[in-house]
Amino acid sequence: MSQIKIITDSCSDLPIHIIRKYDIKMLPTPVHIGDESFLDGENLTTDEFYQKLEDGAMPSTSQISPGKYEKVFREELDKGNKVLTLCFSGELSGIFQSAALAKKNIGTDNIKVIDTRSASIGFGMTVLRVAKAAKAGESFNELVELAIDSSAHMEHIFAVGSIEMLKRGGRISGGKALIANVLNIKPILHFEDGKILPYSKVRGKKKMLQFLIDEMEESGAALESEMIGINHSASPELAGKIQKEIENKFGTKEFLVGEIGAAIGSHAGQGTVSVFFRGKERVAKPESV
Numbered sequence: 001m002s003q004i005k006i007i008t009d010s011c012s013d014l015p016i017h018i019i020r021k022y023d024i025k026m027l028p029t030p031v032h033i034g035d036e037s038f039l040d041g042e043n044l045t046t047d048e049f050y051q052k053l054e055d056g057a058m059p060s061t062s063q064i065s066p067g068k069y070e071k072v073f074r075e076e077l078d079k080g081n082k083v084l085t086l087c088f089s090g091e092l093s094g095i096f097q098s099a100a101l102a103k104k105n106i107g108t109d110n111i112k113v114i115d116t117r118s119a120s121i122g123f124g125m126t127v128l129r130v131a132k133a134a135k136a137g138e139s140f141n142e143l144v145e146l147a148i149d150s151s152a153h154m155e156h157i158f159a160v161g162s163i164e165m166l167k168r169g170g171r172i173s174g175g176k177a178l179i180a181n182v183l184n185i186k187p188i189l190h191f192e193d194g195k196i197l198p199y200s201k202v203r204g205k206k207k208m209l210q211f212l213i214d215e216m217e218e219s220g221a222a223l224e225s226e227m228i229g230i231n232h233s234a235s236p237e238l239a240g241k242i243q244k245e246i247e248n249k250f251g252t253k254e255f256l257v258g259e260i261g262a263a264i265g266s267h268a269g270q271g272t273v274s275v276f277f278r279g280k281e282r283v284a285k286p287e288s289v
Helices: 016-021 046-054 066-078 095-106 120-135 140-152 163-168 174-183 205-219 236-250 262-268
Strands: 004-009 025-027 030-033 036-039 082-087 111-115 154-159 185-192 195-203 228-232 255-259 273-278
Touching (some): 016 120, 066 082, 082 120, 082 140, 095 111, 140 154, 228 236
Parallel strands (some): 004 025, 082 111, 228 255
């Protein structure tokens, strides 16, 4: 009897204990720092990565190659498995295109590749839901439908911790960065169909936390019973504070909390914190091949 293998990439920021528990295949995203190249989570830990940022490193990332996907796909097919691959937003990376090309090269209906239009723990929550459903015995088609529905409703709202990272990455000017630092302004960004867009800005951590809570109340669906995701970059205390606020406000019982890995952290910097939750409306149009 064939099994269903769930494959994802490290832009999902899934904690290692979940990857092991559900036997998820995680492909590491290449990260480049100066003349060195690393594989996110494989030979570059989050602690090492954030230390390099402290030391002034300006990292970049590249996509996982089609050849890597093809190799992994063939290994699973040779075991008699079907393959369901969930990918980081195709609006931000070529990872989905790599996986789709690998499927095309192999030419089989036993592989499904989905552009989740998601990132980090928001992406990871969909992977986890699908992995749980696979373990419970749901069919291949049911898993595909679940992945698309979860991705389509996944809200991402995040407060960027490093104005300097945005400046160095060319996303804001040096002048704007200086003003934002002086005024203690926290830019708030969100996802819209897989794209990162400006959402708002607040002054100080207290107002930032309140903004995130208010937006969850406005846009979230069944927050008391749905899983809510929280992630952070080298800021566990802040993530813990947000979790407590959410518990007190909505009575939420189930959380997926993680640290932003090197792939996502290369663009977000230290001090970033995010919330992910199921929205009342569809906010993305996931693509599948």
